[in-house]
Amino acid sequence: MGTAVPPASYTQKDVLDTFGITDQRIRSIFLRGAIERRNLTLPPPGPDGRPAAETQSELLRKHTETGLRMGREATERCLKDIGAALADIRYLCCVTSTGFLTPGFSALLIKDLGIEQSCQRLDVVGMGCNAGLNALNAVSGWAAGHPGELALMVCIEACSAAYVFDGTLRSSVVNSLFGDGSAAVAVRAPGRGREQRSPAPALLRFSSHIISEAVDAMRYDWDESHGKFSFYLDPEVPYVVGANVETAVQRLLEGTGLRTGDIAHWVVHSGGKKVIDSIRVNLGLSRHDVRHTTGVLRDHGNLSSGSFLFSYERLRDERAAVPGDFGVLMTMGPGSTIETALVGW
Structure with missing residues (x-):
């Protein structure tokens, strides 16, 4: 498997200070949630030096660009981890809930990485935090029906592209919690003549x-x-x-x-x-x-x-x-x- 996060990492205090948040109730939510750091993709500073407000269009662009970059890195690390090549991928399932794209990340990653055009694919969109296991169920089902062939699931979540900043306690809880990241996992059912035991479960x-x-x-x-x-x-x-x-x-x-x-x-x-x-x-x-x-x-x-x-x-x-x-x-x-x-x- 392989994981990837954006290069910028912020402590909770960094985020509070960057956005100029002084409300002690909000600061308490950020600082007492057992989170020390998060990798985030924050907007560039506006005229006042604080991160500029982002439109829904800008957030969707961030979802696409950040997500594709993380998804590519996670996929490449996963393949390196198992000693496989891009040409070995027969099934690609991409999972996300931080934006809506058509075509989805599966098509974008196939084009971006140069994966075989015969690769079968699936996009699981909008199911939320539980979706990784829902998608893994589908991926394992495909793998079981295609013994020996390689399937990949790639979760791509640019949570920095799915927020509202309004100073309320409701939105502050959400804004204190989520980070950006992508994780790719390889699934393969044993093929005929390939029954050696794998260290993977x-x-x-x-x-x-x-x-x-x-x-x-x-x-x-x-x-x-x-x-x-x-x-x-x-x-x-x-x-x-x-x-x-x-x-x-x-x-x-x-x-x-x-x-x-x-x-x-x-x-x-x-x-x-x-x-x-x-x-x-x-x-x-x-x-x-x-x-x-x-x-x-x-x-x-x-x-x-x-x-x-x-x-x-x-x-x-x-x-x-x-x-x-x-x-x-x-x-x-x-x-x-x-x-x-x-x-x-």
Whole structure:
């Protein structure tokens, strides 16, 4: 796999000072959320020296340019990581929720990188932070039907292109949380005569748990007062997720003979400190169990659909997983939904 972020990294204090935010309530939101730094693509300074206001058109251009640059870097690093070439890619799935493009990132990356024109593709757009696992489900299904052929999923989230700056507490929570990033992961089912064991885990099964009564808890929709799209995050989200996460995991493990205590590795979306704490408490996990998730939150913030892959990369690099271990991948997002996958080494 491979990841990429913009070159500019800002502490939370950097962001507050850059935008000239002095309201102590807003500063508290930024400084007490367990996030130290985020990679962001901030607008150039205006006449007053502070970042200039951006129109929806400018934000969409940022989404395209920043996203394409990060997606290209993540894809190239992923291929280098597995010793593959661009010509080996047979299926490309791109995931994003920070802007709407037609044609989408899959077509743009195929052109930009010179991927074979016969490459099959899919764009998953607008599903939110949970979308990485929804897309991985589709990618693994394609791979299972094409043994030995290489599929790539690339999550591309330019969250700097999806914000409203109005000084309210509602928008400040969102603006304090998200960072820019892209993550690419390769998926390949063993082909005939290629049954050697891989150090990467096998995707064993997927499960969804949709909380329909909280359908409006997370939204990205048009804000008439600002003339652009904005993200709404209900303050009850951590408690909604926490109240349902045990059911979601039980559904995933049903029929496997496994229990929560049998899971050695937890790769969870870095949705925010309160969300992570709620999941940890309700599943009886230790801080060590979610160390990679909290580490990604600390260093990058919430990277939307690709967050869990940044956490998985840290688990992989740690080399803590051994044959026979099981792990759970988990993402949460609009719907409201908790997506899970069971993996085994």
